[in-house]
Amino acid sequence: MRPVGRFSFQMIDVLVIGGGNAALCAALMAREAGASVLLLEAAPREWRGGNSQHTRNLRCMHEAPQDVLVDAYPEEEFWQDLLKVTGGATDEKLARLAIRASSTCRDWMRRHGVHFQPSLSGTLHLARTNAFFMGGGKALVNAYYRSAEALGVQVRYESPVDAIEVKDGRFVAAWVGSERIEAKACVLAAGGFESNLAWMREAWGQNERGEWPADNFLIRGTRFNQGVLIKAMMDAGADIIGDPSQSHCVAIDARAPLYDGGICTRVDCVSLGVMVNRDALRFYDEGEDFWPKRYAIWGRLVAKQAGQIGYCLIDSKAIGRFMPPVFPGVQAQTLGELAASLGLPTEPFLRTIADFNAACRVGSFDHTVLDDCHTEGLIPAKSHWARPIDTPPFFGYALRPGITFTYLGLKTDEHAAVHFGGVPSANLFVAGEMMAGNVLGQGYTAGVGMSIGTAFGRIAGTQAAAAALQEMAHAAA
Numbered sequence: 001m002r003p004v005g006r007f008s009f010q011m012i013d014v015l016v017i018g019g020g021n022a023a024l025c026a027a028l029m030a031r032e033a034g035a036s037v038l039l040l041e042a043a044p045r046e047w048r049g050g051n052s053q054h055t056r057n058l059r060c061m062h063e064a065p066q067d068v069l070v071d072a073y074p075e076e077e078f079w080q081d082l083l084k085v086t087g088g089a090t091d092e093k094l095a096r097l098a099i100r101a102s103s104t105c106r107d108w109m110r111r112h113g114v115h116f117q118p119s120l121s122g123t124l125h126l127a128r129t130n131a132f133f134m135g136g137g138k139a140l141v142n143a144y145y146r147s148a149e150a151l152g153v154q155v156r157y158e159s160p161v162d163a164i165e166v167k168d169g170r171f172v173a174a175w176v177g178s179e180r181i182e183a184k185a186c187v188l189a190a191g192g193f194e195s196n197l198a199w200m201r202e203a204w205g206q207n208e209r210g211e212w213p214a215d216n217f218l219i220r221g222t223r224f225n226q227g228v229l230i231k232a233m234m235d236a237g238a239d240i241i242g243d244p245s246q247s248h249c250v251a252i253d254a255r256a257p258l259y260d261g262g263i264c265t266r267v268d269c270v271s272l273g274v275m276v277n278r279d280a281l282r283f284y285d286e287g288e289d290f291w292p293k294r295y296a297i298w299g300r301l302v303a304k305q306a307g308q309i310g311y312c313l314i315d316s317k318a319i320g321r322f323m324p325p326v327f328p329g330v331q332a333q334t335l336g337e338l339a340a341s342l343g344l345p346t347e348p349f350l351r352t353i354a355d356f357n358a359a360c361r362v363g364s365f366d367h368t369v370l371d372d373c374h375t376e377g378l379i380p381a382k383s384h385w386a387r388p389i390d391t392p393p394f395f396g397y398a399l400r401p402g403i404t405f406t407y408l409g410l411k412t413d414e415h416a417a418v419h420f421g422g423v424p425s426a427n428l429f430v431a432g433e434m435m436a437g438n439v440l441g442q443g444y445t446a447g448v449g450m451s452i453g454t455a456f457g458r459i460a461g462t463q464a465a466a467a468a469l470q471e472m473a474h475a476a477a
């Protein structure tokens, strides 16, 4: 037992651990249900909001056009999309619950100050399926904090919980350093473990070249998702779901900072050019399918290359056809100069480009369809949008694996309860990335992270309030 610090609070009803979308949804719902709520956020106020502060949209089911969403995106289509990307590694009941909840949550979100806008052009063609937050995830998180505080939710920043006390499957207390905080019920919404580089290293292990791939990963979001509570709950015997090496992983600008580079470090011109590794060799079909369906495979592909680095190369014909990244690419007038500026071996580089150019069979180039521009006799092929890289200036971007979030988490059910040996806890609940692995065993489809977090955050908050208020009723009887 640790020494007990000060008790700064009367026993509160619902303790929410985490400060991103899932935690805020839980806190707001618990408070609306009449519970007293304390939210503990590991980050200081200026960095509050976890990965949620970096988001732009949530995927929404809808049967007909709705405010910012065009056409329809029915439940079955959403479910089939999820089934496809996860390869069946999903719990249908929980997935459908999140899908259905995505059709009704936006009015509630608006009531708490979230505004929506139509999708911007160049945003992966999501106007039908995804509702964009006006001002992005930062504005969403700020709106929720404002609303939570106005409703009387107590918020404490710089309060990383480092241990949880559980007895017979029930939550008893959380520890922040030497301070012990009891509550009648608790919601765990403290994200994945993607920011914990040591754990990522262990999960990815050593490759056949003797490298530790995770040493070259960049984390696209917060530094505060260290997985402390996932570890704590594993130690406490909670049921776990997901593979620690599975995560959403995008190829991002190698110049991005280690943490919090966010959306602007993505480089979206792979399908317009070629990708090579540090030996200047191509390694995958850049034109396999539309970029929105393929952007999330390139992080893992680059992770498998030597040195975990790849180089995206385009010529001036590609300029204006993709959202320009924040950092300009390396520019050169000749391919030899480009190779030198990127630090790539010149001879293999020139050979790779010459072979590619010679293999291109250019038909009618159209980046909006799976066009007929392809390579012939080249391995790997480029199936669409293949045009010779021959028109200066040339541009190159070094890319590294950028981890968005991990999928290892706690097993749960439709009440968002944490399970111990298959038995649901009566007062401990989980939401967001900490349980997303129930729905996303692998793969990803844009915007579903916020759909899951919003659905299960709201359920967890409601259930936690009910559990706390029920306990009070018992005590009074």
Ligand SMILES: Cc1cc2nc3c(=O)[nH]c(=O)nc-3n(C[C@H](O)[C@H](O)[C@H](O)COP(=O)(O)OP(=O)(O)OC[C@H]3O[C@@H](n4cnc5c(N)ncnc54)[C@H](O)[C@@H]3O)c2cc1C
Residues within 6 Å of the ligand: 017, 018, 019, 020, 021, 022, 023, 040, 041, 042, 043, 048, 049, 050, 051, 052, 053, 054, 055, 056, 057, 058, 059, 159, 160, 161, 162, 189, 190, 191, 192, 220, 221, 222, 224, 225, 226, 227, 228, 229, 261, 262, 263, 403, 404, 405, 431, 432, 433, 434, 446, 447, 448, 449, 450, 451, 453
């Ligand atoms: C760059 C980027 C862009 C993205 N864009 C989208 C998008 O447009 N749409 C979409 O659906 N998804 C997107 N995602 C994924 C999305 O961010 C997550 O699915 C979602 O935010 C998860 O919400 P969460 O509340 O579970 O976790 P987070 O928002 O990460 O919140 C976790 C919180 O827990 C806190 N915390 C961690 N450990 C502790 C502890 N021990 N004690 C107390 N607090 C703790 C953290 O500080 C943080 O506040 C994006 C992610 C990134 C990185």
